[in-house]
Amino acid sequence: DMKVTQMPRYLIKRMGENVLLECGQDMSHETMYWYRQDPGLGLQLIYISYDVDSNSEGDIPKGYRVSRKKREHFSLILDSAKTNQTSVYFCASSHDWGSYEQYFGPGTRLTVL
Amino acid sequence: GEKVEQHESTLSVREGDSAVINCTYTDTASSYFPWYKQEAGKSLHFVIDIRSNVDRKQSQRLIVLLDKKAKRFSLHITATQPEDSAIYFCAAGGSNAKLTFGKGTKLSVKS
Numbered sequence: 001d002m003k004v005t006q007m008p009r010y011l012i013k014r015m016g017e018n019v020l021l022e023c024g025q026d027m028s029h030e031t032m033y034w035y036r037q038d039p040g041l042g043l044q045l046i047y048i049s050y051d052v053d054s055n056s057e058g059d060i061p062k063g064y065r066v067s068r069k070k071r072e073h074f075s076l077i078l079d080s081a082k083t084n085q086t087s088v089y090f091c092a093s094s095h096d097w098g099s100y101e102q103y104f105g106p107g108t109r110l111t112v113l
Numbered sequence: 114g115e116k117v118e119q120h121e122s123t124l125s126v127r128e129g130d131s132a133v134i135n136c137t138y139t140d141t142a143s144s145y146f147p148w149y150k151q152e153a154g155k156s157l158h159f160v161i162d163i164r165s166n167v168d169r170k171q172s173q174r175l176i177v178l179l180d181k182k183a184k185r186f187s188l189h190i191t192a193t194q195p196e197d198s199a200i201y202f203c204a205a206g207g208s209n210a211k212l213t214f215g216k217g218t219k220l221s222v223k224s
Binding site for chain 1: 119145147156157158162202206212213216217
């Protein structure tokens with residue numbers, strides 16, 4: 001059963017705290033993504049990872065960093081979270097960089113107070 | 114970089130009618146155009162795509178048209194059903210596996 005998982009599903013943090021969002025996939029997909037979704041803005045790409053330790057900035061990387069030490073796991077880190085980082089974050093994966101169909105996780109709703 | 118504009122932010126149709134969602138893109142190098150569906154409170158899932166080597170693709174009640182000259186593509190949902198109600202996102206991608214998404218169209222199918 002092909003699956004992308006995200007933990008936690010809901011998170012409330014205070015401004016200035018560090019945030020770790022985790023994503024896993026069981027399909028041995030090479031490429032993984034982090035997006036944020038805000039009302040009226042669609043999905044915005046934060047980072048893309050082409051494989052272990054092969055990460056590339058997306059369209060809005062400022063304030064975020066990522067880590068991919070195993071093919072099946074991709075983490076998004078917010079060092080010193082800001083209130084404007086309140087959003088729903090989606091992780092996705094695709095088979096390889098030439099395969100465009102992306103499989104999305106269930107999302108993490110992050111609130112930064 | 115690529116910009117994708119999704120023209121209808123909301124669309125309301127009667128059950129059984131057709132719904133059409135239109136998108137335009139800016140980068141002539143884009144070659145892959147998928148559509149994703151997001152039901153209320155849920156994640157996105159892939160519904161249909163089209164690549165630049167064809168101008169029409171159909172999967173059951175879904176038809177995608179691509180006009181490369183106009184840099185425009187569209188999703189047609191025929192014989193709509195209440196379960197088609199959702200937000201639909203178009204996207205465009207090139208050679209680097211990155212997709213640029215439109216802002217979404219909220220489709221309501223009224224019975």
